[in-house]
Amino acid sequence: MSEAVVQTGIGASVKRKEDLRFITGTGRYTDDFNVAGQKYAVFLRSPYARARIEDIDVSEAANVRGVCTVLTGQQMAEDGLGDIPCGWLVKQKDGSDMVSAPHPPLAATLVNYVGEPYGLVIADTLAAARQGAEAVLTDFAELDAVVDPAEATGSEQIHEGVSDNLAFDWELGERAATEAALASAAHVTRIDLVNNRLIPNAMEPRAALGSYDPGSGEHTLYTTSQNPHLARLVLSAFVQVAPEHKLRIIAPDVGGGFGSKIFIYAEETAVIWAARRTGMTIKWTADRSEAFLADAHGRDHVTHAELGMNEAGEFVALKVSTTANLGAYLSTFGSSVPTYLYGTLLAGQYRTPNIYVEVQGVYTNTAPVDAYRGAGRPEATYVVERVVEQAARELGRDPAELRRFNMITPDQFPYDTPVALTYDTGDYQVSLDRALAMIDYDGFPARREAAAAAGKRRGLGLSCYIEACGLAPSQLAIQLGAGVGLYESGEIRVNPTGNVTVFTGSHSHGQGHETTFAQIVSDRLGIPFDDVEVVHGDTGRVEFGLGTYGSRSLAVGGSALMGAADKLIAKGTKIAAHMLEADPAAVDFTDGSFVVRDSNQALTFGEVAFAAYVPTNYPTELEPGFSEKAFYDPENFTYPAGTHIAEIEIDEATGVIELVDFVAVDDFGHIINPMIVAGQVHGGLAQGVGQALLEHGIYDEYGQLITGSYMDYCMPRADDLPDFRVDTTVTPCTHNPLGVKGCGEAGAIGSPAAIMNAVADALGEAVAMPATSEKIWRVLQNRRTA
Amino acid sequence: MYQFNYHKPTSVEEAQALFKAVEDGMFLAGGQTLIPTLKQRLAAPTDVIDLSGIAELSGIEVRDDRVSVGAFTRHADVADSAEIRRVLPVLSALAGQIGDGQVRNRGTLGGSVANSDPAADYPAAVVALGATVYTASRSISADDYFKDLFETALEPGEILSRIEFQCPTRAAYRKFPNPASRYATVGVLVADFSGDIRVGVTGAGPCAFRATALEEVLREQLSVEAVETVEVPDAGFNSDLHASAEYRAHLVKVMTKRAVADLLKA
Numbered sequence A: 001m002s003e004a005v006v007q008t009g010i011g012a013s014v015k016r017k018e019d020l021r022f023i024t025g026t027g028r029y030t031d032d033f034n035v036a037g038q039k040y041a042v043f044l045r046s047p048y049a050r051a052r053i054e055d056i057d058v059s060e061a062a063n064v065r066g067v068c069t070v071l072t073g074q075q076m077a078e079d080g081l082g083d084i085p086c087g088w089l090v091k092q093k094d095g096s097d098m099v100s101a102p103h104p105p106l107a108a109t110l111v112n113y114v115g116e117p118y119g120l121v122i123a124d125t126l127a128a129a130r131q132g133a134e135a136v137l138t139d140f141a142e143l144d145a146v147v148d149p150a151e152a153t154g155s156e157q158i159h160e161g162v163s164d165n166l167a168f169d170w171e172l173g174e175r176a177a178t179e180a181a182l183a184s185a186a187h188v189t190r191i192d193l194v195n196n197r198l199i200p201n202a203m204e205p206r207a208a209l210g211s212y213d214p215g216s217g218e219h220t221l222y223t224t225s226q227n228p229h230l231a232r233l234v235l236s237a238f239v240q241v242a243p244e245h246k247l248r249i250i251a252p253d254v255g256g257g258f259g260s261k262i263f264i265y266a267e268e269t270a271v272i273w274a275a276r277r278t279g280m281t282i283k284w285t286a287d288r289s290e291a292f293l294a295d296a297h298g299r300d301h302v303t304h305a306e307l308g309m310n311e312a313g314e315f316v317a318l319k320v321s322t323t324a325n326l327g328a329y330l331s332t333f334g335s336s337v338p339t340y341l342y343g344t345l346l347a348g349q350y351r352t353p354n355i356y357v358e359v360q361g362v363y364t365n366t367a368p369v370d371a372y373r374g375a376g377r378p379e380a381t382y383v384v385e386r387v388v389e390q391a392a393r394e395l396g397r398d399p400a401e402l403r404r405f406n407m408i409t410p411d412q413f414p415y416d417t418p419v420a421l422t423y424d425t426g427d428y429q430v431s432l433d434r435a436l437a438m439i440d441y442d443g444f445p446a447r448r449e450a451a452a453a454a455g456k457r458r459g460l461g462l463s464c465y466i467e468a469c470g471l472a473p474s475q476l477a478i479q480l481g482a483g484v485g486l487y488e489s490g491e492i493r494v495n496p497t498g499n500v501t502v503f504t505g506s507h508s509h510g511q512g513h514e515t516t517f518a519q520i521v522s523d524r525l526g527i528p529f530d531d532v533e534v535v536h537g538d539t540g541r542v543e544f545g546l547g548t549y550g551s552r553s554l555a556v557g558g559s560a561l562m563g564a565a566d567k568l569i570a571k572g573t574k575i576a577a578h579m580l581e582a583d584p585a586a587v588d589f590t591d592g593s594f595v596v597r598d599s600n601q602a603l604t605f606g607e608v609a610f611a612a613y614v615p616t617n618y619p620t621e622l623e624p625g626f627s628e629k630a631f632y633d634p635e636n637f638t639y640p641a642g643t644h645i646a647e648i649e650i651d652e653a654t655g656v657i658e659l660v661d662f663v664a665v666d667d668f669g670h671i672i673n674p675m676i677v678a679g680q681v682h683g684g685l686a687q688g689v690g691q692a693l694l695e696h697g698i699y700d701e702y703g704q705l706i707t708g709s710y711m712d713y714c715m716p717r718a719d720d721l722p723d724f725r726v727d728t729t730v731t732p733c734t735h736n737p738l739g740v741k742g743c744g745e746a747g748a749i750g751s752p753a754a755i756m757n758a759v760a761d762a763l764g765e766a767v768a769m770p771a772t773s774e775k776i777w778r779v780l781q782n783r784r785t786a
Numbered sequence B: 001m002y003q004f005n006y007h008k009p010t011s012v013e014e015a016q017a018l019f020k021a022v023e024d025g026m027f028l029a030g031g032q033t034l035i036p037t038l039k040q041r042l043a044a045p046t047d048v049i050d051l052s053g054i055a056e057l058s059g060i061e062v063r064d065d066r067v068s069v070g071a072f073t074r075h076a077d078v079a080d081s082a083e084i085r086r087v088l089p090v091l092s093a094l095a096g097q098i099g100d101g102q103v104r105n106r107g108t109l110g111g112s113v114a115n116s117d118p119a120a121d122y123p124a125a126v127v128a129l130g131a132t133v134y135t136a137s138r139s140i141s142a143d144d145y146f147k148d149l150f151e152t153a154l155e156p157g158e159i160l161s162r163i164e165f166q167c168p169t170r171a172a173y174r175k176f177p178n179p180a181s182r183y184a185t186v187g188v189l190v191a192d193f194s195g196d197i198r199v200g201v202t203g204a205g206p207c208a209f210r211a212t213a214l215e216e217v218l219r220e221q222l223s224v225e226a227v228e229t230v231e232v233p234d235a236g237f238n239s240d241l242h243a244s245a246e247y248r249a250h251l252v253k254v255m256t257k258r259a260v261a262d263l264l265k266a
């Protein structure tokens, strides 16, 4: 392989191509696009958690200088726009469909959470639009709000036709067998957990720029989406904003998503609808307060779990009951996150033979809850790893040893779990051993003693997580309720001069696809890294795609590109064989050249590309041109797994927790760019630390969000984090061509349990996330006064 | 932000005259409190009077056992001032803990003390260092200055021009930052004026105050153990999602102990 490719190919820590524009201010985000004469939209938002809209008086607003028009949900309904659908239909215990409450993009008669949009003011300037929005007089009749998910089923009914506010009552696994195994278990550990509500907080807030060209009938929407093709599909097929071939969605540079930009939201929908209706180009950019109120939130589970063990300490059964807060409406993947992305992961890394999980998904008068980095898998890991830790404590067993004792061993793969998944490969013990060595597990007692001498309580906690990503085998997903397949597309267009433009249906909003995808294509085709341009995020340029979430981009999108590369090589082999007058079967493609075996005859990739566009000496049965595309549909999920270990110290006097050390050893299969992988892990860990120690989205009893700004919502900062120590182990994925698993979410999935187990270790009892200093102090204080 | 008229006077006199002449004026200093308030449309002054052009509001002057700091002095300048570090290091240390670099490069002493946010840091120094607050027409002693939540002895339109701090023999400030905002959940400044101890507390109550019970025992015996003997009642203390009144009262004690320990080490 040429030296250049070695330095930039698979396995090289290539610096990210996209960073030059990001750090020099030349990135282009949605709000950077402007059209002469564009108007500005400001949304009318409900100040109440639940209310009936009695009347909207826009007369004063219409008179504000610069205001063009005020549109409301009523007008949207008159235009016949459809509801925003939930993309995943979950079947209930009794076989019936989940109950999906209608979700009009703009509320027309009832508002169901604070911040829910029910109209928009369009004006020449942002200031005029704001002024106009303030001048709209809306008469609300306030209704009692349902806020607490644990009490939602017994509370007032929010949506007509949804009794007990229950969207679904879902189950997975064998109830009778699990209960029987628990009943005869030698020991049962019981635990109650709350998985705290989180607010995503991407650096770039959501934004949209919508325009309509009456000449061509084309609608164009620039927006902050993780999956523009899916947005186009939903807006066309369900909301019926415009037919698919007349709607172009462009998601240019996007400043972070963490899941929150997967979904089809009201505002983006309303902007493109309003552009068509008014003929105006309309821009909307959320401010941070709107992001807090109206981005889909994450997590928010209340769970009871029971783990049964036999005399030897083998896990014999796990039973989990969860209430999942879905918010006021079912967001795009709101139903799948607490079910198929959660219940299926409850086997963890263990051989537990009997598992049963039931989940009640409830509506409340809060912002919709949907996928947030990890999506269901952090919640599952938190249940499994907290209950296992608690079990070790109750049995007086070493927590690392009890885990190892119950782990699936390498010879047991492929391993069928009792909760519907088949793990293809892994070696969990290796990651555990590496992590224990890195943290110096044996040296912990001495560190604990040293801390105690300084008035600190030190604790160590493990989390051996597994996740399923690389979403997803389409047929399986559709069978389980997904509304779309979850394959991905990739296209490689070779230009006559031999450089290539790569089109992917994945979307990069921080992950670095422009670099890693260029690495794999350059590596496979043997062409210079700089000769590969990656295009994504535009339905007008990329054929189709399902976007980026669930750590699927490399495993699925990257695999599609491998398919396209294989097709190019196959065609190039025919062209080269013809030109070299050889048998195609005797032509190999190595190091970027088509070589006749056992000869010195060869053509470079570039020469073959040129020949395909200037076909002089060319096979008559072949079409000219050198461009191939492929769709890749994975045959299974991928299963990254690993061990995270946290060490924390508690200041006895204040209850303040310091995260003093953190080790993460992850198995992501083969690694394309170790630097990017480390960055992804660090970012995920920061979010996991945030969940464990700092972040909490809180509504008061009236449904007002009281953590609606950074004054109260505690985002992790650099100085809250230790110097993470990360490493990887490798068992290649067995079923995709790159042998990769995905690394985007593992940090956020594994870490909260490790930290909270460390807190429990230090404190001698568990507290709920986030482990704030006052909570810790109260535990210590109660003990002092008891 | 609502629209407003912008003025940039060059003297205190002119600024005060403008304030009287306009319908609903507000002074702008570093803007670290006012600008976010305006952006959130929580304030709607007709006129904003920018104090940044008034030279007489700036400057640091050290005289004997006193340090006079102009109202328009930025937090970063107090933190970095070699003169203040020499005679009143606790003030520099305190200023260096306010917000972040950007906030310290903009925010001013006068803005902070005029605003009197219950969680602001400077007020602890004002009360503990027996400061005198000067305006164009009068001086107000620290003990009379802070009245209530965001309420001070300043009259509407009155400009805080400088604050004179007394330099103690030794002093220390301990802050327990709110994890989200990083303002002071509780901040305690303990100052020793040749045996006369003053303890200024911010964050705990509606405005900064002197913890007289603590002062008394510390005057008897300046030690960490002495603090332990004092009950800090939480009556009237702030309570929010970050800290209950009870926890704040506890933190007052802990921060006092730590400040005393620091001070004894110094």
Ligand SMILES: Cc1cc2nc3c(=O)[nH]c(=O)nc-3n(C[C@H](O)[C@H](O)[C@H](O)COP(=O)(O)OP(=O)(O)OC[C@H]3O[C@@H](n4cnc5c(N)ncnc54)[C@H](O)[C@@H]3O)c2cc1C
Pocket: B026, B027, B028, B029, B030, B031, B032, B033, B034, B035, B051, B071, B072, B097, B098, B099, B100, B103, B106, B107, B108, B109, B110, B111, B112, B114, B115, B117, B119, B120, B121, B122, B158, B159, B160, B161, B181, B182, B183, B184
């Ligand atoms: C992110 C962030 C973090 C912060 N963290 C902290 C912290 O940790 N600790 C802390 O103490 N503070 C903190 N602050 C507040 C900061 O210190 C501000 O600088 C201060 O509260 C106000 O000072 P200013 O000069 O910015 O005043 P401005 O915002 O300009 O004005 C504040 C108010 O004071 C009035 N005013 C200003 N100057 C005068 C004067 N000379 N005479 C009369 N009235 C006047 C104004 O009219 C206005 O009402 C933080 C602020 C931000 C934005």
